[in-house]
């Protein structure tokens with residue numbers, strides 16, 4: 001068995017890691033941390049795990065031991081834990097943004113100084129970066145929006161002039177802490193664009209796709225899921241859908257089809273559904289759907305950890321979507 005730890009076990013992605021790890025045949029949860037819930041039984045704090053996990057949350061501490069650690073803490077916080085794990089030979093999958101971008105770009109976009117500059121991480125969109133992930137000690141798990149967006153454009157990225165991502169996210173993307181954006185009367189019945197031209201994930205999308213990339217996020221009154229409508233301009237590809245089918249053949253979590261994907265077809269699962277492929281003069285529209293907490297976070301993190309430990313990529317991740 002491989003022992004794994006979670007820094008940030010009470011958060012939405014930490015809880016989702018626990019949900020999948022309970023059924024993982026090769027990963028054994030050694031610890032999950034929380035500062036606010038230290039000593040509280042995990043199954044008591046996360047009622048869906050009642051009777052399934054009887055350990056208690058422990059205080060986050062750089063001396064905690066495991067074979068692999070998931071850091072599921074807010075960006076700017078993970079960099080305080082990652083170095084000490086790596087220095088003790090413990091592999092890390094970081095779910096935060098701290099190691100995703102070149103350090104100079106990170107400091108500009110996140111407006112903070114990075115305290116671990118120079119550390120090498122592999123950016124982990126599993127299906128695109130498997131070979132590097134296999135050899136990595138530190139994987140930077142991609143952002144939720146970039147995951148859905150990049151998969152929806154990658155197969156044709158070199159044959160287009162310009163890419164525009166228009167994404168709609170469920171509110172769990174904002175984490176467990178309530179805010180005015182997540183307050184029920186502000187969210188219900190609304191569709192709220194935010195950071196329309198300035199969202200921090202645009203840098204990640206540009207890093208992987210290159211070229212001209214634009215991104216506008218919206219939050220919608222659902223809990224889980226990200227739907228991205230991707231407009232590509234100047235597309236020089238005859239059979240766009242055929243290109244995707246070929247590119248993603250053998251990727252068991254990526255499903256390519258004709259229809260417009262639904263959030264309910266991926267909810268609770270590690271799937272990326274890609275479809276639509278509507279074409280008019282000079283523009284192709286492609287739509288992708290993911291569960292932000294699974295393929296956009298915990299699921300992809302476990303997929304990457306499987307690859308890092310030389311295990312089958314889909315181990316512990318065979319959950320079927322919760323449709324409807």
Ligand SMILES: NC(=O)C1=CN([C@@H]2O[C@H](COP(=O)(O)OP(=O)(O)OC[C@H]3O[C@@H](n4cnc5c(N)ncnc54)[C@H](OP(=O)(O)O)[C@@H]3O)[C@@H](O)[C@H]2O)C=CC1
Nearest residue numbers: 008010011012013035036073074075096144173175176297
């Ligand atoms: N929600 C999503 O859909 C996605 C989130 N992510 C990223 O994953 C990370 C976690 O997100 P999410 O689970 O939503 O966040 P939450 O806010 O829901 O949870 C944060 C967790 O981190 C702990 N924590 C906070 N500050 C610290 C600290 N300084 N040291 C140790 N632990 C700390 C909290 O527990 P306590 O305060 O009790 O210690 C809590 O368990 C973030 O970087 C986020 O951007 C990535 C992809 C998708």
Ligand SMILES: CC(=O)N[C@@H](CCC(=O)OP(=O)(O)O)C(=O)O
Nearest residue numbers: 096097143144169171173174219
């Ligand atoms: C709806 C919502 O608020 N979403 C979050 C995305 C958070 C997230 O998951 O950020 P990372 O993927 O970079 O870790 C936001 O826009 O900041």
